[in-house]
Each structure stands twice: as structure tokens, then as C-alpha cells.
Amino acid sequence: MRATGTPARQGTLREHNLRLVLGHVLDAAAGADPAPPSRADVATATGLTRGSVSALVDLLISARLIAELPPVATARAGRPAVPLVPAAGTVAGIGAEVNVDYLGVRALDLSGRVLGHRTADGDFRDSEPAAVLARLAVLIGELRADLPTDLRAAGVCLALPGLVDRVTGPLRQAPNLGWRDVDVAALLTGHPELDGLPVRLANEANLAARAESWAGQAGDSFVYVSGEVGIGAAVVLGGEVFAGRHGWAGEIGHTAVEPEGPPCTCGARGCLEQYAGKDALLRAAGRPLSESVDDLVAAAAGGDLAAATALRRGGDALGVALANFVNLVDVERVVLGGIYAPLAPWLTDPVIAQLRTRVLAAAWEDARVQVAAGGPHAALTGAALAVLRTVVEDPSAWVPLPAEA
Numbered sequence: 001m002r003a004t005g006t007p008a009r010q011g012t013l014r015e016h017n018l019r020l021v022l023g024h025v026l027d028a029a030a031g032a033d034p035a036p037p038s039r040a041d042v043a044t045a046t047g048l049t050r051g052s053v054s055a056l057v058d059l060l061i062s063a064r065l066i067a068e069l070p071p072v073a074t075a076r077a078g079r080p081a082v083p084l085v086p087a088a089g090t091v092a093g094i095g096a097e098v099n100v101d102y103l104g105v106r107a108l109d110l111s112g113r114v115l116g117h118r119t120a121d122g123d124f125r126d127s128e129p130a131a132v133l134a135r136l137a138v139l140i141g142e143l144r145a146d147l148p149t150d151l152r153a154a155g156v157c158l159a160l161p162g163l164v165d166r167v168t169g170p171l172r173q174a175p176n177l178g179w180r181d182v183d184v185a186a187l188l189t190g191h192p193e194l195d196g197l198p199v200r201l202a203n204e205a206n207l208a209a210r211a212e213s214w215a216g217q218a219g220d221s222f223v224y225v226s227g228e229v230g231i232g233a234a235v236v237l238g239g240e241v242f243a244g245r246h247g248w249a250g251e252i253g254h255t256a257v258e259p260e261g262p263p264c265t266c267g268a269r270g271c272l273e274q275y276a277g278k279d280a281l282l283r284a285a286g287r288p289l290s291e292s293v294d295d296l297v298a299a300a301a302g303g304d305l306a307a308a309t310a311l312r313r314g315g316d317a318l319g320v321a322l323a324n325f326v327n328l329v330d331v332e333r334v335v336l337g338g339i340y341a342p343l344a345p346w347l348t349d350p351v352i353a354q355l356r357t358r359v360l361a362a363a364w365e366d367a368r369v370q371v372a373a374g375g376p377h378a379a380l381t382g383a384a385l386a387v388l389r390t391v392v393e394d395p396s397a398w399v400p401l402p403a404e405a
Contacts, residue, residue, distance in 0.1 A: 014056075015396040020046050021056045022395045025066050025084045029111060031216045036069060036083035057084065063399040064090035065110065065391070086110035091152050091391060091398070094143065094197070095383030096136060097159040097204060100124055100176045100229035101278075103136050105143045106380035107153075110388060112214075115151070116143045119377065125229075126178035133187045141193030152398075154391050155197050157383035158184060159204035161230045166247040171201065175254075175265040176230045176273075200386065205232025205250050206241050207382030208337050211374040213239055214385055218370065222333035223325055225252060225318070226379070227340040229278045235329050252325060253277065257317045275317035278339055284310035293339045300346055311346035318347060319354025326359050326367045337372035344371045 024045055028037050037045065043053040060066045067087045071080035088111040097104045101123060107115040118139050124132055140156065147153075162174030170183045185199045209224035213236050218224075225233045231253030235242045243249050253273040254266050261270025274280050279289050285296060285307040299307035322334055334351070336344050348369050355369070356362045374381060391398060 015394075017046075017048060017052065018056055018059065018395045018399060019393060020048070021053060022060055022065055023392050025060075026086050026110065026392060029086050030214060036085050038081035038083060040081065042084065059399045060395065063395070065395060065398060086112075088113055089115070089148060089151060091154055091388070092147065093154050093384040093387030093391075094140065094156045095159065095207070095380040095385075095387070096140060096156055097377065097379050097383065098124065098132055098136060098177070099159075099161055099204065099379075103132070103139055104377050104380050105136070105139050106377065106384055107143060107147060108381065108384035108388065109151075110391070114381075116146050117377075117380070118143050124177055129177075129179050129182045129184065130187055132177075133184065134191065137188060137191035137193045141191075144193070144195075153197055155387045156188070156194065156199045157207070157386040158188065158199060158201050159207045159379035159383045160184065160201060161204050161228065161232060163246075163248045163251070164201045164203050166243070172248075173266075175267075178265075202383065202386060203232060203234070203243070203247065203250065204228075204379040206234045206243055206247070207380075207386060208232075208372075208374060208378035209234030209236050209241050209335075210382035210385055211378040212236070212335055212337065212372055212382075213241070214381070215373040217373040218333050218335050221331045222335050223322065223329065223331050224335045224337055224372065225322065225340060226338040227276065227278065227318075227336070227343070228338050229273075231273050231277055231318075233325065235325075235331065237329075237331075252321050255321050255324065257320060272317055272321045276314040276321075281310050281314050281343075284313065293342055297342055308346065311343060312350055315347040315350030316354060319351040320358065322351060323355050323358035326355060327361075330361070332365070332367060334367055334369045335372050336369065337374065337378055341371050 021042055024042050039053050039057055043050045064087045066084050069083040071082050073080050089109055092107045092109050092115055095106045102119050102121050104119040106117045109115055160171055160174055163172040171179055173180050184201055189199050205226040208226050212218050212224050220239045222236050223233055233250040233252035254271045256270050257272050257275050258270035262274045263269050264271035264274050282289050282291055300311055340347055352369055355367050
């Protein structure tokens with residue numbers, strides 16, 4: 001939810017500086033600063049005058065976008081400082097996700113608190129988009145019904161496992177869903193459960209990487225790899241997701257491990273997903289595709305040789321693909337997310353071995369491998385954060401502005 005920049009001197013002065021002040025308060029709450037800032041701290045950080053900051057803060061408080069904590073004594077002379085924090089329980093971003101074997105929704109407020117969460121398991125391979133999105137709309141409606149009546153929803157961001165044109169779509173292709181050139185936003189917006197909320201779209205790995213960056217334990221530059229039935233990745237540089245020109249960057253699951261390998265749902269052969277995706281791992285372990293990752297973990301932990309072998313070989317394939325990625329983008333960390341988080345005890349060593357063998361710069365600096373801190377269904381958190389970012393980028397839409405600038 002970052003909002004960066006310097007004070008505006010002309011034009012949309014108040015709107016710009018509202019964004020600056022709100023962004024600073026939210027960044028501080030996300031860990032950018034050690035303690036909640038006061039008005040004086042915000043003035044120092046932004047370069048605005050204390051009088052301007054005080055007036056802007058009053059507007060943001062009246063809009064219930066930020067709140068004041070009880071005053072605290074400071075070493076400075078004068079009145080005690082009043083800490084400023086994001087308002088809790090007033091504005092929510094709703095994250096939603098369609099993946100191959102589940103649907104999910106999650107609501108977060110500006111403080112980062114989860115206000116509600118729902119998931120529904122299913123098999124959405126080769127599914128009908130309209131039917132799946134109708135089911136998702138019902139899930140969103142159930143979530144909204146559980147939220148406080150005075151809570152304002154800022155919109156919905158939908159995470160999808162495929163190629164999404166920036167922001168509103170359409171979804172170009174989601175091979176494992178069997179969807180191609182689908183205007184997902186239009187199909188979802190028309191449902192009464194959304195009540196006219198704006199809908200935006202993004203790739204699920206990009207959104208999960210946003211959640212990981214927000215969690216703050218992976219540094220400023222890393223590659224996040226999200227394992228599910230499909231495999232997505234996202235590059236984070238300087239704390240921001242690099243999505244590419246169209247928003248299509250990071251499709252690591254469809255990079256070739258063996259050009260003449262098994263056929264993939266995308267139409268090519270030998271893609272990483274056919275070696276390290278969830279279905280591929282279960283198949284290699286000799287287990288039914290209806291089983292969960294927890295079942296695979298239990299089998300490997302229980303000494304099942306086929307399960308352990310499948311995971312080691314999957315880890316080798318994943319490491320080869322990630323080594324190519326690191327050679328191309330030069331990041332300092334690899335973060336294992338999605339199903340790879342619980343599978344990390346079996347995947348980490350083969351991934352590291354491949355990185356050390358294949359990354360040209362490994363002799364000088366190893367790319368570190370760590371487990372994602374964003375938690376289960378991180379794409380839902382990232383999607384909700386993407387909605388809340390729209391509030392930070394345009395707080396004037398939420399503020400009762402006076403007639404005079």
C-alpha cells in the first residue's frame with residue numbers, strides 16, 4: 001500500500017498531499033517506521049508544514065481512513081505526541097481467487113486486519129467461466145454479509161492463475177482452468193452480490209508476491225514462486241512487483257525443463273508444471289490426484305520412498321527453472337510459496353543444489369532460499385492489499401472535501 005513522492009506545489013495540491021500523508025501513516029504501520037508517527041513526524045518525513053499536515057490529518061480522520069491513539073510523552077518540549085495509525089474496521093479491500101482446486105475470498109481493512117475469509121474446494125479444470133464466477137459471486141456475497149454494516153468496501157481484486165492483461169483484463173489464458181480470452185471482470189461485476197463494486201484482475205503469483213513484500217521478511221528484491229496445480233512466479237524489485245509490459249511476467253510453470261517431455265495443458269511439452277506442479281508430484285508419487293498436499297507431506301514424513309523420490313525430482317526440476325530465473329533477473333532471495341511452503345523440507349536442498357550449480361554468480365553470492373511468510377492463500381491477501389492501494393492512491397474520493405482548496 002505504498003504511496004511515495006514529494007509534496008506537490010501546484011495543480012492538485014490537496015489531493016496529492018492527502019495521498020502523501022495517508023501513504024506515510026500506512027507505510028509506518030506496515031513496518032517502514034519503528035512506531036506510529038505523530039503529525040510532527042509526518043511533517044518532517046514529507047516536507048509539508050505542520051499546519052498543512054494537521055489540516056490533512058483532520059480530513060483523513062473525518063473520513064475514517066486514519067485514527068489517533070492516546071497521546072504519549074516525548075523527549076521534546078511541548079504537548080505529548082498523538083500517534084497516527086490506519087483506521088481499523090472502516091474501509092475494506094476484498095481479495096478473491098479462482099484456482100484449479102479452490103475458490104477463496106478475504107477482506108482486509110486498512111490496518112491489515114483480516115475481517116473475513118471463506119474458501120470453497122472444487123475441481124475447476126476445464127470449467128465454464130460463467131458458472132465458476134457465479135459461485136464465486138455467492139462466496140463474495142456471503143463474506144460481505146458477515147462484515148459490519150457501516151464498513152465501506154473499496155472494491156474486489158480477483159487473483160487468477162494465468163495471463164491477465166493489466167488491471168481489468170481480459171484473462172487471456174489460464175491453461176489449467178481451460179479458460180481463454182474471458183472478460184472475467186464483466187462476468188463477475190454483473191452479479192448482485194457485488195452491488196456495483198469495481199472489479200480488477202491480476203495474476204495470482206504477482207498478488208501473492210505483493211503479500212510477501214508486505215509481510216516484510218524477504219527483503220526488497222526476490223523471486224516468489226507459487227506452487228499449486230500450476231506454477232507461477234513473480235519478481236519483486238525494490239519492494240515492487242515487476243509484472244512486465246502486459247502483466248504477463250513470471251510464467252515459470254511454462255518454462256521448458258525437457259523440450260521433448262510430457263505434454264502440458266498449455267500445448268507445449270516438458271513444462272516445469274509437468275514435473276513440479278501439485279498434480280505432477282502426486283502422480284509421480286503414485287497417489288491419487290484427489291489427495292491434498294498434507295497427504296503427500298504425511299506420506300513423505302512417514303518414509304514413503306515413492307513420495308520422497310517424487311519430491312526430490314520435483315525439487316531438482318524447480319531448481320533448474322529457478323536457476324535460469326536468477327541468472328536473468330539477479331535477485332538475492334528465492335521465496336517458496338503456495339504448496340511449496342509445506343513441502344519446503346523436501347524441496348529446499350535440491351533447489352539450493354541446482355542454484356549453486358547453475359547460477360553463474362553463485363561463487364560470489366548465493367541466492368538464499370526461504371519459506372514464504374505470507375501464510376496460506378497469500379494471493380487473497382495480496383488481492384485485498386491491491387484494492388486498498390487504490391484508496392491510498394486516491395484518498396480524495398473518500399474524503400469530504402471542503403469547497404475551498
